[in-house]
Amino acid sequence: MRLASRLSDFAWRWRQRLRGLFRPSNLEREIQDEMELHLEMEIRSRIEQGMGAAEARRSARLEFGSLESHRAASRDVRFGHHVEQVIGDFRLALRRLAGSPGFTAISVLTLSLGIGAAAAIWSLAKATLWPDLPYSEAEHILLIDTRWNDRDNGTASPAELVDYQERLTHVLSDVGGWTVSTLNLVTETGAQKIPAGFLSHGTMAALGLEPAMGRRFTRDEDRTRAPVALLSHALWVEEFASDPQVVGRSITLDSQSREVIGVMPAGAELPDHLLLGSPVDVYVPLGLQPESITNRGSHFLTVAARRRADVDPSLVAEEVARLGRQFETEFPDEYPSDMGLVVSARPLAKTLREPFVQPMVVLFLAVGFLLSMATANVAGLLFARGEERGRELAMRAALGAGRKRLIQQMAVENALVAMAGGTLGALTGGLLLRGLATWLAQAQARLIDPELDLALIGGAVALSAVCALTFSILPLTQLRRQLPADSLRGTRTSTSGVERRRFRRLLTIGQIAAALALLSVAGLLSRSFLRLLDIDPGFRTAGLVTTQISLPRNGYQEIEDVLAFWDRLVRDVESKQGVESATAAVYLVLGGPRGDMNFEIDGRPIPDDKVDPAADWQVVAPGYFEALEIPHIAGRGLRHQRNEGDHGEVVVNQTFVERHFPEVDSAAEVIGQRIHPGGEMTQPAIATIVGVIPDIRHASLDQRQRPQMLFSHAQFRFWSNGRPAPSMNLIVKSNLPPETTRETIASTLRKIDPTLPMSQLRSLDEVRHTSILLPRFLTSVLLTFAGVTLLLTVVGLYGVVSENVLQRLPELGVRRALGARAYDLARQVVGEGIRLFLFGIAFGALLSFFAARALSGLLFETSPAEPATHLAVVVVLCVAVLLACVLPAARAARVDPARLMRQD
Amino acid sequence: MTESKNRDLLQGTLDLLILKTLGLQPLHGWGIARRIQQLSSDVLQIQQGSLYPALYRLQDRGLLRSEWGQSDEGRQVKVYRLTEAGVQRLADETRSWREASAAVEAILAAS
Structure with missing residues (x-):
């Protein structure tokens, strides 16, 4: 009831x-x-x-x-009244904003630019600095890094891996090593090259990877190199149509039949390819053989370990480093003391993050400047508007509007601007992200999900909320100080006005400083990038295309088969119409740093306690120097004669001569000198230096020059343990369109061996372009930011100066009437701008100094203190400042005393 | 600021008086004012200017509801009565008023 x-x-x-x-x-x-x-x-x-x-x-x-x-x-106490009030405020705010479309558009656009850029960079930072690691308890995963002087990729040899596995069990529960290569997968639809991970037992346990279906391979399967394989999720979906019965089926990899024992979950990935490079599609046992387990000479394994949960990380680091020092005492022959061996355990997340920290710091700084600039500009606009509306607000206050009501109205208006900016900002951010993702995808950087995520939208909304609050409160603190009577009298010298202008000036000085810093950073990066573009790599890239072809072990068991295949392929392709020449090389140019090889110079034995000298190496087929137009400084090219004996040929580069034959005056003198490739460890092979080439930028455009040795593919004995390389890059010079070239190569290949796949055909120009994609990316983003910042600075400065002119119109009028020349008045206005500019430059110089410091590692042959760049930036900024002052100055010069008199 | 506190106090009192009057019987606006005046022996005169806002406020808070009905003279009048929540509130407010006034009385009685 x-x-x-x-x-x-x-x-x-x-x-x-x-x-x-x-x-x-x-x-x-x-x-x-x-x-x-x-x-x-x-x-x-x-x-x-x-x-x-x-x-x-x-x-x-x-x-x-x-x-x-x-x-x-009676009406006002009703509930509906509050709702009506808020609705009314919204209507009023919309009317006001629509009434000044210029202000509204500029504020909203400025905010959305700032918020959008910040949101996009934030997403990028999140993806690179705090990547989602697909491993369980990733904080327990370490990478064991084995490095020494002159060698910095940290990989381990098989014997070292076994030591890490067996001698650190008190601190590490699982240790595994792997290397990534390619395998040819043959299915009904044809053959294709897929990236393959060769994993030792313990790798998956160390990473905490568990197959979604099936099982990991066992220790015995690893040891016996059992014919088993695990598929990646992507391969399972694409090639096996998500077949739930795939486990137990057999697949053909490199002409060998393997049993599928499992499928990895989506997102599972080896850490070194998590952010950059193509994901691994199939996992097979590494299968270290007893004879290679004693090998401490060839380093190719990335090693991951899982520390025991109850062991302190610092103890792990200590134990790992100690094992490294033990290596030096136990194997003094392999690790001479001047080699500088350092073994260290590095947390996985930290190692992955490392290459991105500096670029992200720079981007963060830039976008921070941009966002604060945008916020400052909108704040400035709102102040200017507050000044304009001072009289109106004072009038309404005098007529009885409560301060709470006025605050509410202003807040609603600013919230509308901020929310519009935030919404548009989220959209801009999404577009930017999509652009960035497409761009980065070209460099195979799978860094970001181009979809707008919730965090991004949340961040944008939070940012706009903060902005709305700031903009509402700042002008209102001014309102409180303002007495209605003062405003109504139009007293322009009231304290609040002076303070407000001082605040805006400070904002503008800050903006100029930030713009200067950002422009310097962008300028330095552009300079560095232009230098990269300008570099002559030392070889031809135009008109050349390349594709990688790998020979499976089965079917190409005999050395003769491999050599015959490459001979025939190069010759056949070359004979096709439209093809000028064809050649092949083990390492593609501009493919990044690669392994080096020890050697000894004949007649100069290296003492046991010294390290053998080492040089980068390359293996080429006939026609390589001609196709890439690499000249000889001295001697001749390789003859490519099959040589069953112990003698062969080598071509070296200029740096090789300078570093290892410092006594010679001209490169020609080293012709005829002999070296032992591989050092004392290998056979008594001797290669005679037959030619010297200039230093070419072989690994990357920004590489430091290193000694290089080039061998003939036919003389495999000098650079391999008895087998010619099964995988080479075919390089073809042709004047055909790319599609035709591709078809020509493909049909030739099919005729020789229909089971062999070729990788995507790329032009060397494209390879060159891609190799500097990341610096290009960073430079373009920063240039864009700097441009926007400059624009915002001009707008902000224009606002301050023109407001100043407006307020001083009466004074200017009086002075004009008293005989001041128009030129004097204009000069005064410009002087105001210049004063702000000088203050801004002073602060900005300080800022750029630190910003340029942050850049140093990213610059190529460019000093962070380069005067030309900094000077150019100051000049650009100066021109921008003058531009911002021109209109207000013209207005001051045109001031008409008679009209002003009538107005007041 | 002191002024508005004062008003709050008076308002609270007026609310209590209205609730009490309607607790005795449903009435129309004029009747409420009249009744308070009578009950207080003409000491408390209710200004119309505060009566109606108070009535609408109490309605909006769900303490009163009103219906158009017939007066004794057969005229259309709006009659207010307490809701269940109003009855509850009257009891609460009465108790706390008594406590407060007893406390104030005790202080005033001190010598």
Whole structure:
């Protein structure tokens, strides 16, 4: 019963509220009726008490007071009233914003640019600096890094891996090593090259990877090199149509049949290819053989380890480093003391993050400047608007508008601007991200998900909320100080005005400083990038295309088969119409740093406690120097004669000569010198230096020059343990369109061996372009940011200077009337801009100094202090400042005293 | 600021008086004012200017509800009565008013 009446009360109350909201006129009438009735009753009661009718009416009315204001008071206590008020504020705000479309558009666009850029860079930073690692308890994973002087990729040899596995069990629960190569997968649809991970036992346990289906391979399967394979999720979906029965099927990899024992979950990946490079598609046992387990000479394994959960990380680091020092005492022959061997355990996440930290710091700084600049500009605009509206607000305050109401109205207006900026910013951010992702994908950087994520939108909304709050509160603190009377009198020298202008000036100085820093950074990066572009790599790239072809072990078991295949392929392709020449090389140019090889110079034995000298190496087929147009400084090219004996040929580069034959005056003198490739460890092979080439930028455009040795593919004995390289890059020079070239190569290949796949055909120009994609990316982003920042600075400065002119119009008018020349007035205005500029430059110089410091590692042959760049930046900024002052100065110069007089 | 505190106090008191009057019987606006005046022996005069906003406020808070009905003279009048929540509130407010006034009385009685 009670409940029923409570429910009915509740329903009635809300019916009333809604009626008040949607049918306000009904409600008004009701209040009116009720009050009139009240008055009537009061009059009647007074008459009943003996008052005259007229007197009763008069006194009752008098006592009742203003019917209108009572009615208003009754109306205002209603619930609907607050809603109406807010709706009204929104309407008012929209009307106001629509009334000044320039202000609205500039504020919203500025904000959205700042927020969008910040959101995009934030997503990029999140993906690179805090990547989602697909490993369980990733904080326990370490990479064991084995490096020494002159060799910095940290990979381990098989014997070292076994030591890490067996001698660190007290601190590490699992240790595994792997290397990534390619395998040819043959299916009904044809053959294709797929990236393959060769994993030792323990790798998956160390990384905490668990197959989604099936199982990992066992220790025995690793040891016996069992014919098993695990598929990546992507390969399982694409090539095996997500077949749930795939486990147990057999597949053909490099002409060898292997049993599929499992499928990895989506996202599972080896850490060294997590962010850059193509993902591994198939995992097979590494299968270290007993004879290679004693090998401490060839380093190719990336080693990951999982530390025991109860062991302190610092103890692990200590133990790993100690094992490294033990290597030196136990194997003094392999690790001479001047080699500088350092073995260290590095947390996985930290190692992955490392290459991105510096570029991200630079990007973060840049976008931080951009965002603060955008915010400062909008704040400046709002101040200017506040000044304009000072009179209006004061008037409304004088007419009885409560301060709370005025604050509410301003807040609503600013919130609208901020929210619009935020929404547009999220959109801009999404577009930017998509652009960045496409761009980075060209460099095989799988860094970011181009989809807008919730965090991004949340971040944008949070940012705009902060902006809205800031913009509402800042101008209102000014309002509070402002006395209505002052504003109404239009006293322009009121304290609040001076403070406001001081604040805006400070903002502008900050903007100029930030713009200077950003421009310097962008300038230095561009300079460095232009130098990279300008570099002559030392070989031809135009008109050359390349594709990689790998020979499986089965079917190409014999050395003869491999050599015959390459001979025939190069010759056949070369004979096709439109093909100028064809050649092949083991390492593609500009493919990044690669392994080096020890050697000894004949007649100069290296003492046991010294390290053998080492040089980068390359193996080429006939025609390589000609196709790439690499000249000889001295001697000749390789003859490519099959040589069953111990003698062969080698071509070296200029740096090789300078470093290892410092006594010779000209390169020609080293022709005929002999070296032992591979050092003392290998056979008594001897290669005679037959030619010297100039230093070419072989590994990358920005590489430091290193000694290089080039061998003939036919003379494999000098650079391999008895087998020619099964995988080489075919390089073809042709004037055919790329598609035709591709078809020509493909059909030639099919004729020789239909089971062999070729990788994507790329032009060497494209390879060159891709090799500097990341610096290009960083430079373009920073240039864009710097451009936007410059624009914002000009807008901000223009605002300050022109506001200043507006306020001083009366003064300027008086001075004009008293005989000042237009030129003097304009000069004064420009002087104001220049003053701000000079202050800005002073702070900006300080900022750029630190910003340039942060850059140093990213610059190529460019000093962070390069005067030309900094000077150019100052000049650009100076021109921009003058531009910003021109219009206001012209206005000051045109001031017409007579018109001003009439106005006031 | 002191002024507005004062008003709050008076408002709270007026709310209590209205609730009490309607707790005795449903009434129309003029009746409420009249009744308070009578009950207080003409000491408390309710200004119409505060009565109606108070009535609408109490309605909006769900303590009162109103219906158009017939007066004794057969006229259309709006009659207010307490809701369940209003009854509850009247009891609470009465108790706390008594406590407060007793406390104030005790202080005033101190010598």
